[in-house]
Amino acid sequence: MISNLIDNEQIETLLSDVLDAHGYDFSEYSPASIKRRILRLYGLDNFVSFAEFRYTVKTDKQYFKRFLEEITVNVTEMFRDPSFYKALRNDVLPIFGTYPFIRIWVAGCSTGEEAYSLAIVLKELKLLHKSLIYATDINPSVLEKAKKGMFPLNYLKGYSENYLQSGGEQDFSTYYAANYTLAKFDETLSEKMIFSTHNLVSDHSFNEFQLILCRNVLIYFDKELQHKVFQLFDNSLEQLGYLALGSKESLDFWPKAKQFKRIKTEKIWRKL
Amino acid sequence: MAEALTPDKCSALVIGGSAGSLDVLLKIFPDLDTNISFPIIIVTHRKPGNDTLLADLLQNRTDLKIREVDEKEEIVAGCVYIAPADYHLLIEKNKTFSLDYSEKVNYSRPSIDVTFQSAAEIYKDELVCILLSGSNADGVEGLKTVNNFGGLAVIQNPKTAIMPYMPQQAVLNVKKGTILDAVDMADFINKLATK
Structure with missing residues (x-):
């Protein structure tokens, strides 16, 4: 289980990279759900290490597009409720x-x-x-x-x-x-x-x-x-x-x- | 599966279930003490819609306060919280709930795995999670995480479950835990509260 290995400080560092490099501020998102989204993506994309994931998010503009799309929730439906x-x-x-x-x-x-x-x-x-x-x-x-x-x-x-x-x-x-x-x-x-x-x-x-x-x-x-x-x-x-x-x-x-x-x-x- | 000890202290109890679990919940609640010293969080698979049926059914059987969770609601000991239909239920470090409308997990929203895992990270070895009757394997991964964080996994004896698949999968895949008959659960929970 990935969440045993990645601590909250690592999530915070990643999010502070995102703010510095791309201008998106996730620091006031609900911590539990943003962490879950990040770990989900990290698991899906098979990175060797969290450091590599962090580096890619920070430097690869193309990958950052995917990051943004995947860590925000885009599930919706017509006439919900x-x-x-x-x-x-x-x-x-x-x-x-x-x-x-x-x-x-x-x-x-x-x-x-x-x-x-x-x-x-x-x-x-x-x-x-x-x-x-x-x-x-x-x-x-x-x-x-x-x-x-x-x-x-x-x-x-x-x-x-x-x-x-x-x-x-x-x-x-x-x-x-x-x-x-x-x-x-x-x-x-x-x-x-x-x-x-x-x-x-x-x-x-x-x-x-x-x-x-x-x-x-x-x-x-x-x-x-x-x-x-x-x-x-x-x-x-x-x-x-x-x-x-x-x-x-x-x-x-x-x-x-x-x-x-x-x-x-x-x-x-x-x-x- | 190896037999596990009950924790020295219980700070939260999460109960997950699917098909056939309502029956067990309706049996447990009339026999629960009303001075439970921890919050009880219930995650069951049910159809979307704004109905409060489950909350009403349980409230008719106990003096404990039953609530369907509102987002960012504070988690209070002695209260019973029900995961709203069609949202995942997460627990924050500051002991509040977050709701999440992301992709279904195990074809389910709320997913039992999601809440078990989230609770495991927050309550660690002071967490007890009970997995009840059901016909898919949602909750099994969650119980493994609970184990990893030192919490206690409790599984309904599949022989007493209307739908045994879910607890069976848990018995097969979870390394350490306690198996309980449905009739013994209320007593087990009451004892947790005296620790």
Whole structure:
């Protein structure tokens, strides 16, 4: 078992190399999960020693791309937590009906499944034409995948079930074309998306939004970093805008949480 | 498998199980003392969804406080924590939980291996992990790690398991541990608390 042999100091040294050489700061990530990701990659790529792994991460730009993609978690799905999408569909998005223009930020969008889910709901509510979805991630290579809007076909059955449970009433298969092992989603959805790299740790607010979705990203951050990111979201939300988090994440312990009101039982808060 | 001694001190108990494990949990909880001196952490395979069924079932059978884990929640002695469906459950050095939505391990999320391994690193020789009934081998690697860090691996006697495969694999592959019948588990846990 590798974790017996690699101690926390070695992990810290590696992460400090990453900051010095590449400018990415992982020092406020949850230690247990970042360590697990690093050891997983170290094991997968068969390095002779941790020193060699460290050296490669530090000096090999090509390998660092892989490192970044593998130590951040990029598992996501369409319409994950159907009850959440139901609440968006019924209680949040209709409020934007009277707005001339809707700006939404999907922070930590990974390969884009949430952005496409959201676009589908907006389309069905006849709001997509006046919406713009800013989908950002720390990781340039996942954004390349997100832009393409192609997801493995074998997941689509599950996504379709999620979609129906979330209150979708269309035939889900009308949104994509099956192409060998991939489902290519309709370009009318991605036309309304802007993909860009954004690092929640170090980058600033870049616009004001009516809705920010950041689901299952903050679980990888420690409390202090979470609070910094909440402040960033606060700075990026219009008054009466909404913030949506993952099903196990919460705004509750953030000192300014009182300025937000929770919507029913979902992890959605409205800025007062 | 060689017989292992119970630790001098137990700082955490982690129970993992899959198919057939609910039965055992429902048997254990009514007989547990309510002044348990360590946290109990439960990781079972179940379907994703927001249901609190497992927590409710257990809460109906004990006065111990049962909670489904929230991320970064502090781990408190005497509390029972349930890994939420569809997240891996990790333990931090500062005795808080982290959740992780990364790839499934052994086709499972939460994976028992992930939590056993994470707990082993933190609690070392003050950890007891129990592996219950199940039909895959998730948890076996985790028990090996628990052994390596000096913790105690406890395995449900496969003869008393509805699905014996998981505990059987553990008996075959884990070097040192204790095998317990389901009916003896509550008593075993109560005794750990008096150490």
